[in-house]
Amino acid sequence: MSFPIEKTDAEWRNELSNDRFAVLREAATEPPFTGALLHVDGQGTFACGGCQQVLFTTSQKFDSGCGWPSFDECIPGTIIERRDASLGMVRTEILCSQCGGHLGHVFNDGPTESGLRYCVNSLAIDYENEN
Known part of the structure; x- marks a missing residue:
């Protein structure tokens, strides 16, 4: 599978922390309930930690109790x-x-109208508060 942004592992390692590289490039999972973005105050957006593409907004975020930031769309x-x-x-x-x-992963057990739960590693995303 190819993507608009292609880099070598060496280039990614140079740009990302070891933990972030493990999650974004090696599909590692951070331990539950440890992520910095599990609970967020304010209005804002969540972008990919590798390329800064905006993926989610705070209006799409909810507390699923699973231990990772969750979004319904x-x-x-x-x-x-x-x-x-x-x-x-x-x-x-x-x-x-x-x-x-x-x-992370998406599951069909979300409590909102979409029925989805995007379960995302905090290390994979960055939060920008609009306030």
Whole structure:
């Protein structure tokens, strides 16, 4: 799969912290309830930590209790879904449509009208407060 923003692992390693590289480029998962963006105050946007494409807004965020930032929808065209059969289960991985960075997974158990729960690693995104 190719993306508009393509870089070598060496280039990504030069730009990202070790933890952020592990999540965005190696599909690692941060431990639950540890992410800096689990609870956010104010209005703003969440962008990919690799390329800064805006993916979500605070109006799409909700507390799912799962331990990771959760959103009920994304900004259209910003997320690519891919089948993930790792860890002995089948899930739907979500990737940034611009750089292919691993963000987390999407599940069909969301409590809002969309029925979706985008479960995202805090290390994969940046928050910009509009206030």
